[in-house]
Amino acid sequence: xxxxxxQEMSERPEVVRLRExxxxxxxxxxxxxxxxxxxxxxxFLLDICRFxxxxxxxxxxxxxxxxxxxxxxxxxxxxxxxxxxxxxxxFTRLFLKVRVNEGETVPSVTSxxxxxxxxxxxxYDMFGIVFEGxxxxxxxxxxxxxxGHPLRxxxxxxxxxxxxxxxxxxxxxxxxxxPHPGESFFGKTGLSNRE
Amino acid sequence: MSITPEQMEILPGxxxxxxxxxxxxxxxxxxxxxxxxxxxxxxxIVDVVPHIGYLHTGIExxxxxxxxxxxxxxxxxxxxxxxxxxxxxxVLSVEKLLDVQVPPRGVWLRMIFSELQRIASxxxxxxxxxxxxxxxxxxxxxxxxxxxxxxxxxxxxxVRMFPSWxxxxxxxxxxxxxxxxxxxxxxxxxxxxxxDYEGLLTENPIWVERTRNIGIxxxxxxxxxxxxxxxxxxxxxxxxIRKANPYLYYDQVEFxxxxxxxxxxxxxxxxxxxxxxxxxxxxxxxxxxxxEGPVSSDDRKVVPPPREELDNSMESVIHxxxxxxxxxxxxxxEAYVPIEGPKGEIGYYVVSDGSNRPWRVKTRxxxxxxxxxxxxxxxxxxxxxxxxxxxxxxxVLGEIDR
Numbered sequence: 001x002x003x004x005x006x007q008e009m010s011e012r013p014e015v016v017r018l019r020e021x022x023x024x025x026x027x028x029x030x031x032x033x034x035x036x037x038x039x040x041x042x043x044f045l046l047d048i049c050r051f052x053x054x055x056x057x058x059x060x061x062x063x064x065x066x067x068x069x070x071x072x073x074x075x076x077x078x079x080x081x082x083x084x085x086x087x088x089x090x091f092t093r094l095f096l097k098v099r100v101n102e103g104e105t106v107p108s109v110t111s112x113x114x115x116x117x118x119x120x121x122x123x124y125d126m127f128g129i130v131f132e133g134x135x136x137x138x139x140x141x142x143x144x145x146x147x148g149h150p151l152r153x154x155x156x157x158x159x160x161x162x163x164x165x166x167x168x169x170x171x172x173x174x175x176x177x178x179p180h181p182g183e184s185f186f187g188k189t190g191l192s193n194r195e
Numbered sequence: 196m197s198i199t200p201e202q203m204e205i206l207p208g209x210x211x212x213x214x215x216x217x218x219x220x221x222x223x224x225x226x227x228x229x230x231x232x233x234x235x236x237x238x239x240i241v242d243v244v245p246h247i248g249y250l251h252t253g254i255e256x257x258x259x260x261x262x263x264x265x266x267x268x269x270x271x272x273x274x275x276x277x278x279x280x281x282x283x284x285x286v287l288s289v290e291k292l293l294d295v296q297v298p299p300r301g302v303w304l305r306m307i308f309s310e311l312q313r314i315a316s317x318x319x320x321x322x323x324x325x326x327x328x329x330x331x332x333x334x335x336x337x338x339x340x341x342x343x344x345x346x347x348x349x350x351x352x353x354v355r356m357f358p359s360w361x362x363x364x365x366x367x368x369x370x371x372x373x374x375x376x377x378x379x380x381x382x383x384x385x386x387x388x389x390x391d392y393e394g395l396l397t398e399n400p401i402w403v404e405r406t407r408n409i410g411i412x413x414x415x416x417x418x419x420x421x422x423x424x425x426x427x428x429x430x431x432x433x434x435x436i437r438k439a440n441p442y443l444y445y446d447q448v449e450f451x452x453x454x455x456x457x458x459x460x461x462x463x464x465x466x467x468x469x470x471x472x473x474x475x476x477x478x479x480x481x482x483x484x485x486x487e488g489p490v491s492s493d494d495r496k497v498v499p500p501p502r503e504e505l506d507n508s509m510e511s512v513i514h515x516x517x518x519x520x521x522x523x524x525x526x527x528x529e530a531y532v533p534i535e536g537p538k539g540e541i542g543y544y545v546v547s548d549g550s551n552r553p554w555r556v557k558t559r560x561x562x563x564x565x566x567x568x569x570x571x572x573x574x575x576x577x578x579x580x581x582x583x584x585x586x587x588x589x590x591v592l593g594e595i596d597r
Contacts, residue, residue: 032528033291063421064533065559067544074548082544084531084559088418091439093531115421118567141248141596150256151555157260 012036014058014094022048027099037082037095042106045098049112052085052094059089063109066119068127072153077101079129083109100129108134126151213241216578220249224327224582227592231569231581238577243570247563250596258556262522263289263363266556270543271357273558274594276319277312280536281594282361285543285556287442287532289363292525292547295497299444301365301490306443307378307481308351308361309534310474314385315344316537316589317467317474321392324464324586328405333395340388343381350374363523364498365491379482382475389471396464406461410572410584413458420571421564424539426588429466430458436535448480460587467589497523522551531559538562538589558597562590 011019011029015038019026025044030037040048052060067082083096098106108131109116120131121140128149131137139146148155214235220228228249234242254273258266270285271278283305290297297305322337345355351374352358352367360367396402414432417423427434433452437445453469455462491498499518500511525547533542539561546555565588573584 033294033530035529035531037529061418062423064540065421065542065544065557065564067555067557069546069555069557074554082529084544088434093440093533095529095531113421114419115564115567118563119421122563139248141251143248150253155256157256 012092012094014052014060014092017055017058018048018051021051035093035095037097039097039099042098042100042104045096046107046109046112048096049083049085049109052096053112057089058087060085060087060094062086062088063113063115063119064093066116066123068123068129068151070127070151070153077104079127081106081123081129105130105132107132108137110134125149128152212236218581220246225585226323226590229566229585229590229592229595233578233581235578238579240573240576240578240581243573243581245566245569247566247592247595250592252597254597255556255558258553260552262551263525263553264522266553267362268357268359270556270558271359272593273560273597274316274536274538274541274562274591275356276591277316277537278357279308279312279361280316280534280541281558282359283309284532284534284536284541285545286361286363287534288530288543288545289525291530291532292528292545293363293497293523295364295492295494297365297492298489299486300369300488301492302443303481303485304366304370304490305361306445306448307478307485309443310478310481311344311347311378313474313537314471315341317471318344320467320537320586320589321464324583324589325396325402327582327586328402330396330399330402333392336388336392336395340385347374347377347381350377362491362498364494365489369490375482375485378478382478382482385475386472389468389475393468397468403461405580405583406464406587407459408457409460409576409580410587411457411459412568412572416571417458417568420567422539422568424536424561424565425463425466425470426458426539426565426568428452429455429463431456431462436533436540440533442532442534445477447484448477450477460583463587524549524551533559536561538591538594539565558594560594560597562588562592563595566590566595 015029015036018038022044025041025048026038027041028039052058062085064084064086067084069080069082070078071080072078077099079100081098085094085096100106106129108120110120118140120134121137123129124131124137125139125142126149142150216233216235218233219225219230230246230249232244232246233240254269258269261269267282267285270281273281318337318341322334325333348358349355350371352360412430414427414430417427417430423434431454433454435452438452450473453466455466495514499515504511505515527547527549529544529546531542531544533540540559541561542559544557545553548554569584569588573581
């Protein structure tokens with residue numbers, strides 16, 4: 001990640017304000033192709049969101065989306081949750097990022113952005129990240145009795161057991177994950193084949 | 196045998212004496228496979244809980260296992276009514292990761308087709324929305340015009356709905372002969388057709404009765420719920436990403452942002468109808484200003500060389516081979532480029548780990564966020580109004596469920 005240290009860049013006013021206001025909460029600030037990411041401590045997430053929303057000069061009133069990322073094998077902690085905030089006052093976008101490990105929870109921002117309801121349910125459904133304080137944290141896209149969280153990197157792309165006639169099974173997960181001779185490039189499925 | 200709501204586990208906590216009905220997923224007016232559990236007191240709606248996911252196909256997961264170019268046909272299938280807006284948003288994000296510039300002709304063409312797809316999407320919306328409320332005639336008129344747009348896509352690519360003709364770095368190929376004239380003729384005739392639709396609906400007393408003061412939502416509520424696009428504009432807030440954060444060449448064309456007043460179903464109808472006229476206006480300006488020249492970047496690490504170069508350049512053969520077998524490798528990073536889709540902000544949050552396949556592709560689906568407005572809009576209205584309200588939100592389940 002082309003990280004530029006904060007001091008080299010002329011920082012955006014919202015980042016300066018955040019640093020002033022929450023000196024211990026801002027873990028890291030980086031920019032990439034003109035966009036700014038602020039990595040914050042999850043304990044301060046609600047305070048930071050409330051500050052960004054209510055400050056009249058910043059006015060980040062619009063939560064555009066919440067993105068879950070599984071960084072398995074790339075970095076620790078494993079999961080990242082990105083809050084895509086938009087200001088109708090300055091017409092700028094700010095990405096807040098929270099890093100959590102397996103089993104840790106993230107405070108729910110539904111009390112500040114009611115629109116976070118569906119996206120947080122989706123992140124929970126797809127990654128198993130629990131949002132504390134969410135009013136209705138259920139699966140949203142997968143069936144209610146589904147086992148596992150599909151967008152985790154260790155969840156296989158295919159290979160679920162298919163029962164054919166006479167009770168025989170389709171290829172197992174291990175078989176599908178192993179590239180067979182003649183399969184192009186890194187194989188179709190499986191983390192181990194990834195470069 | 197009577198079944199209580201608790202036994203059905205569809206709406207725990209429904210009040211005593213109220214009636215819980217299940218609407219969909221197989222219901223013609225839910226525009227796909229949306230399932231609603233509606234709690235009614237008489238005919239008045241007390242609570243609405245949408246259940247989604249019936250069309251979940253794991254597109255985002257599949258994208259993680261495909262090279263970047265091969266994601267384009269996949270993402271086009273999300274919002275299947277405006278396929279090229281999806282691929283445009285995805286491609287813009289990848290181009291931001293790669294830092295590739297598209298030549299002017301390619302950019303103008305992208306604008307033309309983005310607006311054509313907006314018109315096509317709004318036409319399907321208007322036809323089905325009117326059909327839901329009981330007006331049959333607009334459906335035929337709208338689909339007649341949409342057919343012409345699908346014909347243009349077929350002329351462009353041979354495919355009617357999912358052309359996949361936008362690629363990273365530009366276009367697969369320039370327009371075939373005669374297509375630009377076809378588009379010019381269409382946008383010349385189209386505003387008169389919009390007048391026809393309006394003649395059927397705008398002052399029709401039955402239409403006004405069914406839509407006026409139904410499903411009201413304020414601009415502040417929209418913003419709190421993460422909703423922009425036509426719904427926010429219908430509530431009187433003039434916000435359009437094409438004006439606020441211009442992408443492509445939207446800062447070089449003239450167009451207006453239509454807004455409503457109170458944010459009811461009727462206002463959203465007026466806003467979308469006017470947007471069709473504005474789109475035609477934008478396309479007209481694009482056709483006037485489009486220059487000759489290449490449509491794709493000449494960065495051979497990203498865009499495959501044209502066929503004729505392969506015959507006399509070894510380097511081109513190597514690039515061709517590398518690109519079609521391996522693809523390109525954007526640097527590590529994350530990018531998100533929002534565009535104004537027909538239903539609101541579409542954007543793709545693409546995370547690259549430096550390999551030839553995306554580490555994570557996350558759609559910002561406008562319909563998914565817009566669906567959250569269904570409950571606040573419909574509380575207190577009659578059960579028949581919920582059909583009008585679903586229509587006015589303009590949902591596409593392919594995009595909600597992905």
